[in-house]
Amino acid sequence: MREQCRPIQRDLSDYMDGTLSGKKTVTVAHHLRLCPACQRELESLKRTKALLHDFYLQPDMPDDYEEQFWSELQEVVEERPRSIWWAGFLIPHSGANVSWQTFAWQGQNLLESAADFWHSTVTRPIQWVFRWARFSPLYTFILFVTFGLFAASQFLQLQEEVSRSGFHPIRFNTNIDSEELMLFQRNRGLVNTREKMPGLSQPLSEQFAYRQPVETDIPKEEIPAHLGSETQLFRVVLIESDTSSELLVSAQLSNPQSFLAKEDFAHPLGIVKAPFPEKFERQKRQSAGFINMLMDVPLRILSITEVYDSVKL
Amino acid sequence: VERTEALLLDDLREGDMAALAILVEKYKRLAYRVAMQITKNHEDANDVMQDTFLKVYESIHSFRNESTFETWLYRIVVNHAMNVVKRRERRCESPLSATSEMDIRPELRRKANLANNPVRNAERKELQEWVTQAVNSLPLKHRTVVILHEFEGLTHPEIASILNCSEGTVRSRLHHARKKLRVLLKPYLDATELPPKT
Numbered sequence: 423m424r425e426q427c428r429p430i431q432r433d434l435s436d437y438m439d440g441t442l443s444g445k446k447t448v449t450v451a452h453h454l455r456l457c458p459a460c461q462r463e464l465e466s467l468k469r470t471k472a473l474l475h476d477f478y479l480q481p482d483m484p485d486d487y488e489e490q491f492w493s494e495l496q497e498v499v500e501e502r503p504r505s506i507w508w509a510g511f512l513i514p515h516s517g518a519n520v521s522w523q524t525f526a527w528q529g530q531n532l533l534e535s536a537a538d539f540w541h542s543t544v545t546r547p548i549q550w551v552f553r554w555a556r557f558s559p560l561y562t563f564i565l566f567v568t569f570g571l572f573a574a575s576q577f578l579q580l581q582e583e584v585s586r587s588g589f590h591p592i593r594f595n596t597n598i599d600s601e602e603l604m605l606f607q608r609n610r611g612l613v614n615t616r617e618k619m620p621g622l623s624q625p626l627s628e629q630f631a632y633r634q635p636v637e638t639d640i641p642k643e644e645i646p647a648h649l650g651s652e653t654q655l656f657r658v659v660l661i662e663s664d665t666s667s668e669l670l671v672s673a674q675l676s677n678p679q680s681f682l683a684k685e686d687f688a689h690p691l692g693i694v695k696a697p698f699p700e701k702f703e704r705q706k707r708q709s710a711g712f713i714n715m716l717m718d719v720p721l722r723i724l725s726i727t728e729v730y731d732s733v734k735l
Numbered sequence: 736v737e738r739t740e741a742l743l744l745d746d747l748r749e750g751d752m753a754a755l756a757i758l759v760e761k762y763k764r765l766a767y768r769v770a771m772q773i774t775k776n777h778e779d780a781n782d783v784m785q786d787t788f789l790k791v792y793e794s795i796h797s798f799r800n801e802s803t804f805e806t807w808l809y810r811i812v813v814n815h816a817m818n819v820v821k822r823r824e825r826r827c828e829s830p831l832s833a834t835s836e837m838d839i840r841p842e843l844r845r846k847a848n849l850a851n852n853p854v855r856n857a858e859r860k861e862l863q864e865w866v867t868q869a870v871n872s873l874p875l876k877h878r879t880v881v882i883l884h885e886f887e888g889l890t891h892p893e894i895a896s897i898l899n900c901s902e903g904t905v906r907s908r909l910h911h912a913r914k915k916l917r918v919l920l921k922p923y924l925d926a927t928e929l930p931p932k933t
Contacts, residue, residue: 435910439884441891469924470917474885477859477866481771481780483764491781492759495788499752534748534796 426453427460434464438471740804747795755792762805763788765887766812772882773816775871779823783815790815802896809889810897813879820875862923869919877912880905 430453436442437450454460746754763784770783790811798807870881883889883897884905891909895902917924 432910435913436906439891439909441906466917466924467913470913470920471885473862473866473920473923474870474881474916477863478870478886479863479867480768480886483767484777487767487777487781488763491763491784492756495759495785496752498785498789499755499792 424457424459427457430454430457430460431463434460434467438464438467741800744795744798744804747792755788758791758804759788762808765805766808769809769812769882769887770816772870772886773813773875773879774819774823779816779819783812783819786815787811806889806893806896809883809887809893813883813897817875817879824875865923866920869916872919873912873915877908877915880908881912881916884909 430450433442433446433450437447442450454464743754743757747758766784766787767780770780770787771777774780774783787808791808798804870878873881879898880894883894884891889897891902891905894905898905
């Protein structure tokens with residue numbers, strides 16, 4: 423056999439079956455046209471195959487065996503319970519008693535029906551969707567476009583809400599009434615026009631008008647303190663002022679959507695009427711109402727503003 | 736009303752013996768044929784058949800329609816039959832009612848000498864026995880591939896799936912098996928006229 427015939431003859435069997443790749447088929451066919459030795463080799467392979475097909479005797483089942491086989495199989499099947507594939511974990515010994523077998527068998531049935539239910543209600547619909555997606559790029563595209571349009575509409579709706587209300591309805595998660603905030607924000611720009619300000623939560627039930635709030639240099643600091651016999655840390659806000667006017671205590675909050683509503687706003691927490699105690703102690707455990715609100719506001723955003731010329735409307 | 740195979744398999748999963756009976760009726764000849772060709776004797780083929788359908792009954796829940804039921808059945812039959820043959824070979828037992836590989840070769844040589852005479856004088860039956868013995872004389876792995884491809888008509892990927900090997904391995908085994916068969920059948924390959932087919 424020539425050296426160049428060796429790889430060709432290795433492929434002749436596949437060439438005969440038609441299972442060779444296109445490129446190799448062309449190579450072998452080209453070689454065969456030129457090589458009588460390989461032609462003979464192929465011819466003998468074909469004749470071998472033909473002999474096998476024409477003269478090989480395939481065994482057939484004896485007639486009397488058919489009945490015998492089924493009756494034997496039936497006996498074997500009925501004697502043996504169906505295998506309990508997971509029972510081996512629980513019952514290591516094969517000599518498990520009947521009640522265990524029954525219990526395990528019922529358990530297996532239950533598991534199988536649960537698996538079937540899962541398969542039919544969850545797996546199969548998912549497979550169906552993905553089968554469609556795999557076979558139809560258009561379907562996938564439509565899915566993506568639909569999802570994209572839905573997401574865009576939700577986003578635009580959100581932005582409209584933000585621009586209308588001035589704050590983000592989802593991200594703004596403080597316990598502040600949004601109407602109160604909006605009104606206060608609006609009023610803040612109109613402080614010199616004696617616009618009325620809506621009533622705030624307790625202890626204020628009245629409405630006030632106020633002038634331009636003036637940031638005072640009222641010192642705020644947080645110090646640990648001891649009260650009674652208990653040694654605890656208390657957060658104390660010291661307000662030392664000789665002003666006789668009222669003070670508006672508010673929290674300066676940053677608008678989470680600052681690119682839409684540029685300005686920050688303050689949330690009124692309450693108005694401390696003068697004369698107020700020189701030392702305004704805050705103790706979380708005892709705090710309630712207004713005091714509680716003060717407690718919940720971080721010191722860095724706590725703002726105390728003098729309110730004068732308050733007019734009861 | 737004839738039940739479709741999918742429904743039959745569903746019924747079998749619930750332990751329905753009638754479904755098993757229908758499947759046995761449908762596939763018993765296929766199973767016996769393959770088992771018999773691999774094991775080369777009826778008793779072993781019977782054991783393989785029993786084990787195969789018992790396995791089908793017990794393990795039908797593990798059949799997830801990833802292949803056809805027929806391919807799955809082929810896999811069980813072939814693997815059981817190959818295990819029987821390997822076990823037998825380990826015990827150095829020869830098949831009960833078939834000529835072993837050791838016996839076949841001198842027999843073939845004798846027949847080959849006879850066949851040097853004009854082939855037209857040979858009887859068709861003799862040629863059938865010769866071809867059958869030639870196939871039976873192949874090593875187990877080669878014989879299995881030849882049986883599945885040439886006589887059962889399975890494709891290379893199907894055989895690879897049944898034997899749990901690569902398609903390349905299937906092709907290689909088939910190639911070597913054909914080369915051996917060509918040598919064994921050489922006297923008839925050279926004959927100008929063969930007895931008529933069945």
